Each structure stands twice: as C-alpha cells, then as structure tokens.
Amino acid sequence: MLLSCCTKFLTLKMIKNMASIPSAVLHASFTKKENKMFQVNTFGLFCLLVIFSIACCDTNSIQIVNSGSTNTAGYNINIERNGQTKYSVFRRFPxxxxxxxxxxxxxxxxxxxxFANIEMAMPLSQYPVKHCMKSASFGYSLRVTYNEQTSPDLACPLSEEKLVNVNKFVRDIVAYLNIKTIGN
Known part of the structure; x- marks a missing residue:
C-alpha cells in the first residue's frame, strides 16, 4: 500500500511538473486515507533518518592516540561516555x-x-596547529579526537589553559590504565 501511495504521488508529481496542472487538482486525486497514510509514513521515515543520523555521528566517545616513537610504544584509547574504555598499546617491536x-x-x-574539560575546550579546531622540536628517539605526538575534531599535539608545550587541563586528564587516564610506553 505504501509503495502504491508513493508511486501515485511521484507519478502525479511528474505530471504536475510536465503539464503545469494546479496542485489543488493533483491533491484532490488522493483519497483522504492515502493522504493520511502518506503523512504518517513520511513522518516515520523522517524519524528513522534522524535516529540514524544521531547514531552515525558518535558524539559519546573520546579517542586518545599516542603515536609512539623510535624508542617508545604508542597507544590508542577509546572512552565511551558510559565509562566503557578500550585500549591497545602498539609495541615498538611487534x-x-x-x-x-x-x-x-x-x-x-x-x-x-x-569529557567536561574537552567540551569546555571545544571547538578543538580553534587552536592553531603547533609544531615543536622533539627528540628523534623519544619524540611522539599525543592527540585527542572528540565530535570529529582533533586537538593540536598535546605533547608540545601548551599555552592555552583549556588544552593544559585536557592534557592533565588525558595523562591521569593513561596512568590509571597503567599504560607503559617504555620497554614495549
């Protein structure tokens, strides 16, 4: 029934565009039941699209990535808002x-x-990309991604207070997870 209603609507829409028939004439060709069903199904489709959009735009997780270096292991941490945390340490010598x-x-x-400190620091794109001198053996980058935005390198000296706070809590979490980057 939905298919026939949509087909009828699209057919009438094409006729209207081609023949320039007033829309009042076209809408009169729908029965009240078909009009009502079309409105309900359109609303249902809209709701599904909204839910899908929200689900695809995962704003409830933070990703922390340490690139590692020649002499230190890197890691990847994914923190969900509910506290579920997944992490991996990438060994220097797999x-x-x-x-x-x-x-x-x-x-x-x-x-x-x-989460509170990252949300206060948003948008992360407002901070200039920083490059800093790093040791060839121990230099690494540390970045946080949230809401499809990535922070500047938190391993570089920071002057923005909001990023300093984010960096502090990132390091607290790394310590809590007992992630060791030396000797891996």
Missing amino acids: IGGNPQEKTTQLEQNLRENL
Whole structure:
C-alpha cells in the first residue's frame, strides 16, 4: 500500500511538473486515507533518518592516540561516555599479530572530568596547529579526537589553559590504565 501511495504521488508529481496542472487538482486525486497514510509514513521515515543520523555521528566517545616513537610504544584509547574504555598499546617491536585490545570500566570522576574539560575546550579546531622540536628517539605526538575534531599535539608545550587541563586528564587516564610506553 505504501509503495502504491508513493508511486501515485511521484507519478502525479511528474505530471504536475510536465503539464503545469494546479496542485489543488493533483491533491484532490488522493483519497483522504492515502493522504493520511502518506503523512504518517513520511513522518516515520523522517524519524528513522534522524535516529540514524544521531547514531552515525558518535558524539559519546573520546579517542586518545599516542603515536609512539623510535624508542617508545604508542597507544590508542577509546572512552565511551558510559565509562566503557578500550585500549591497545602498539609495541615498538611487534611479536606478530595485532596489539591486544583491553577493555575496562573507567572511574566516573576521571571520565566526567575528561569529557567536561574537552567540551569546555571545544571547538578543538580553534587552536592553531603547533609544531615543536622533539627528540628523534623519544619524540611522539599525543592527540585527542572528540565530535570529529582533533586537538593540536598535546605533547608540545601548551599555552592555552583549556588544552593544559585536557592534557592533565588525558595523562591521569593513561596512568590509571597503567599504560607503559617504555620497554614495549
């Protein structure tokens, strides 16, 4: 029934465009039942699209990435707003296979402080991209991604107070997860 209603609507729409028939004549050709059904189905489709859009735009997670260096391991941390945290440490000398992903529940105060400070620092695109001198052996980059925006390198000296606070909570989380980058 929906298909026939949509087909009828599209056919009438094409006729209207081609023959320049007044829209009142076209709408009169729909029965009241078909009009009502078309409105309900259109609203339902709109609701599904909104839900899908929200689900695709994951604004409830933070990703922290440490690139690692010649002498230090890197890591990737993904923190959901509910505290579910997944992380991997990328060894400097892989022993075969992919790094093992670990899962834990982050303490409420740590995650709330991190989310609050990142949200206060938004938009992350407002901060200039910084480049800084780094050791060839131990230089790494540390970036946070939230709401499709990535911070400048938090391993460089920071002058913006909001980024300094984000950096502090990122390091607290790394310590809480007991991530070691030396010797891996």
